Amino acid sequence: MLEQRAAVVAELERRGAQPDAVVLGVTGTPGSGKSSLLARLTTTMLEQRSHLSIGVVAVDPSSHLSGGSLLGDRTRLRPSSGGARLFFRSQASATELGGLGPSSFQVCRLMAYLFDLVLVETVGVGQSEADIRHLADQVYLVLAPLGGDEVQFLKAGIIEVPHAFVLNKCDEPSAQQSLHHLQNSLWLARPFDEEPVPIYQTSAKTGQGIAELCDAMLATVAGEHAGVKGREPYFFVRWVKDEWGRVGATHLEQALGGAESWLASAGGFERAQAEFTTTLVATLPR
Numbered sequence: 001m002l003e004q005r006a007a008v009v010a011e012l013e014r015r016g017a018q019p020d021a022v023v024l025g026v027t028g029t030p031g032s033g034k035s036s037l038l039a040r041l042t043t044t045m046l047e048q049r050s051h052l053s054i055g056v057v058a059v060d061p062s063s064h065l066s067g068g069s070l071l072g073d074r075t076r077l078r079p080s081s082g083g084a085r086l087f088f089r090s091q092a093s094a095t096e097l098g099g100l101g102p103s104s105f106q107v108c109r110l111m112a113y114l115f116d117l118v119l120v121e122t123v124g125v126g127q128s129e130a131d132i133r134h135l136a137d138q139v140y141l142v143l144a145p146l147g148g149d150e151v152q153f154l155k156a157g158i159i160e161v162p163h164a165f166v167l168n169k170c171d172e173p174s175a176q177q178s179l180h181h182l183q184n185s186l187w188l189a190r191p192f193d194e195e196p197v198p199i200y201q202t203s204a205k206t207g208q209g210i211a212e213l214c215d216a217m218l219a220t221v222a223g224e225h226a227g228v229k230g231r232e233p234y235f236f237v238r239w240v241k242d243e244w245g246r247v248g249a250t251h252l253e254q255a256l257g258g259a260e261s262w263l264a265s266a267g268g269f270e271r272a273q274a275e276f277t278t279t280l281v282a283t284l285p286r
């Protein structure tokens with residue numbers, strides 16, 4: 001697995017590709033309309049920009065029940081057009097709540113070499129929203145009217161994570177009331193925002209507000225962004241902790257000088273992983 005990934009990355013780099021896509025997280029409660037929105041948004045963006053390419057990863061909490069992401073075509077997102085400029089992949093989540101699995105970063109990272117924009121759909125209230133901020137340049141939180149989501153998010157501290165809110169299903173009669181709830185919750189929960197956090201009102205059903213949200217997303221593609229390389233140290237530390245626990249984390253910090261410097265000296269994520277294992281095993285008592 002590691003060798004295969006290393007070979008793919010090496011070949012991509014040999015061809016001059018760089019992992020510099022913008023990664024946008026689209027998250028929110030089940031059924032709020034994330035997939036429907038993504039279908040609309042990707043179609044509109046591809047129409048507007050004839051050279052844009054988009055990769056979509058849906059981290060699906062239900063996938064593991066049905067063998068999910070192994071069946072690559074299992075998807076509820078069915079964009080109508082796109083051809084080679086649009087790639088969709090559904091991935092089983094590591095947890096039932098839709099948390100990002102260890103491989104989510106790797107899937108995103110490979111996609112970042114191949115596309116201009118990578119969109120990650122995650123479900124759930126809690127860990128996945130908190131996680132996604134480590135993976136994405138920007139996080140959009142999708143809410144449906146009167147789902148009571150605002151209060152839930154407020155309680156879970158999630159309301160502090162997103163860069164923007166999307167109040168979807170604004171074709172429904174209760175949408176206006178929800179907007180007020182959300183604005184009030186934000187006012188309470190994020191008093192220190194320098195600028196008011198954007199709230200997009202959309203309907204994936206009628207198309208209302210899609211153009212505005214598209215423009216905002218496309219502006220991030222053109223703008224400055226950290227890129228996937230900058231996220232490698234965080235995910236390297238996570239990998240070390242998952243595989244080796246505290247012993248590994250200590251070894252990384254004390255013997256190898258921390259993730260950032262180790263990644264740089266090893267020359268790439270895969271080599272850093274392989275050599276980490278070798279150096280750690282060498283320190284273990286026989």
Ligand SMILES: Nc1nc2c(ncn2[C@@H]2O[C@H](COP(=O)(O)OP(=O)(O)OP(=O)(O)O)[C@@H](O)[C@H]2O)c(=O)[nH]1
Pocket residue numbers: 029030031032033034035036037076123168169170171172202203204205206
């Ligand atoms: N009225 C209305 N219904 C919508 C809208 N967007 C999505 N829906 C409906 O809401 C339901 C859920 O939509 P999805 O796009 O599957 O929602 P999701 O957030 O991706 O759902 P999960 O992936 O299961 O969490 C579907 O029946 C959609 O047809 C909208 O803007 N207005």
Ligand SMILES: [Mg+2]
Pocket residue numbers: 034035036076121
């Ligand atoms: Mg969905």
